[in-house]
Amino acid sequence: MAQDTSTPDENPTGQGIYVTGGQEFVRDTKYITTRITRDGRDGYPVEAGRYRLVAARACPWANRTLIVRRLLGLEDAISLGLCGPTHDADSWTFDLDPGGVDPVLGIPRLKDAYEKRFPGYPKGITVPAVVEVATGEVVTNDFPQITVDFELEWTEFHRPGAPELYPEHLRAEIDEVAKGIYTEVNNGVYRCGFAGSQDAYDSAYVRLFTKLDELSERLSTRRYLVGDTITEADIRLFTTLARFDPVYHGHFKCNRTKLSEMPVLWAYARDLFQTPGFGDTTDFAQIKQHYYIVHRDINPTGVVPQGPDLRNWLTPHHREELGGSPFGDGTPPPPPRPAEVVPAQNWVPTA
Structure with missing residues (x-):
């Protein structure tokens, strides 16, 4: 995620400029396509x-990798560096680490790793x-x-017990569903929030809620998407839903209805949130x-x-009545590593 958008321009404050007047938001999707594979x-x-x-826990695109890494138990194989929730137009930074330097890579700005491989x-x-x-x-940001x-x-x-998150017999359907989620929901909220004209906003708004209604219908009779x-x-839908009421409803003007006012999607989101690997990688304080x-041209x-009050994330969802089970023949992951626990004050109040 290029600071949550395509490459932002810089204003005199050092913050990015995310909205181009008179234009719709178009995300730059040309990433570093190098892959890490078994055959190298x-x-x-x-x-x-x-x-x-x-x-960064704040970023929905990065949050996906945190969930998958945890569900699959890759903590020992792939170490984790976390950037802070805010940044300037130049780079994400390691504000959470002592001295503002990643303890493994020894750099203060993620840009340093990009420049190391691709100068300029x-x-x-x-x-x-x-x-x-x-x-x-x-290596990659794809x-x-x-x-x-x-x-x-x-x-x-x-x-042991890691779930199959991309099973071969369901890949075509997963890809089809995920494509619609990306274009209309994951990126759709940004098309609303970064719209540079009324027409661009109106079109994005209709597309977003049309897709959310379709997903609600799909999930009304099935516990999971595929x-x-x-x-x-x-996983791809959850990270947007988790940010909907705290951010997208107000900040991005996605305000037809809150997530908590969409009964099916709200129950679905709570079901996932209460599943190990999802809610325990969500940091609401950093998200807000x-x-x-960061988006000073909007705020x-x-x-x-x-707000909002987050305690309702832990209320019963009753989605188990639809059948299915989160991990199939697998098992839940163990609790997060102590160094990777979301601070209690950044999470859902439990008392």
Whole structure:
């Protein structure tokens, strides 16, 4: 994600400019397509300890990789570096680490890893990114492919009981469903929020809620989007739904209805949130800080709202009545590593 959009221009404050007046938002989808594979055909073979996933809990595209890495148990094979929730127009930064420097890569800005491999890298510095530890060079930032490769290329390092998130017999359907989710929902909220004209906004708004209504209908009789277990498609939808009420409803003007006012999608989102790997990788405080502070051309004051009340994420969803089970023949992942636990104050109040 190029700071949640295509490469932003820079305004005098050092913040990015995300809205182009009079135009609809068009995401730059030309990513670094190098892959890490079992056979190493691109020069980067699967190898435990060789790579570091750089992500940010605030970012929905990066949040996918955090969920998949945890569900599959890849923590020992692929280390994790976390950027802070805010950044300037130049780069994501390691604000959460002592001294503002990633302790493994030894860099303060993710841009350094991009420049190490591609001097003068001309595009946005995006998360998620996978960096080769020994060289300090970025390998890939192709977020849709990163999770699929975690699922198919890294099987040697999956934990016992890891679920099949991209089963072969369902891949065509997963791809079809995921394509619609990406164009109309994942990216659709950005087309609303970064619309540079009324017509662009109106069109994006209709497309977004048309698709959400279609997904609601699909999920009214089935627990998961494809098959009877969690798949890649569910992960891709969840990260947008988790941000809907805290950010997209107000900040991005996606305000026909809140997620909590869409009964089927709200129950579906709570079902996933309460499943290990989903809610425990969600940091609501960082999510709000990112959008409201970084997007100054939408929210010039940088004021972060107090709401909404998040306690309802832990209420019963009753989705188990539709059948299916989250992990199929597999098992839930163990609790998060202590260093990777979302701070309690950034999560859902439990008292």
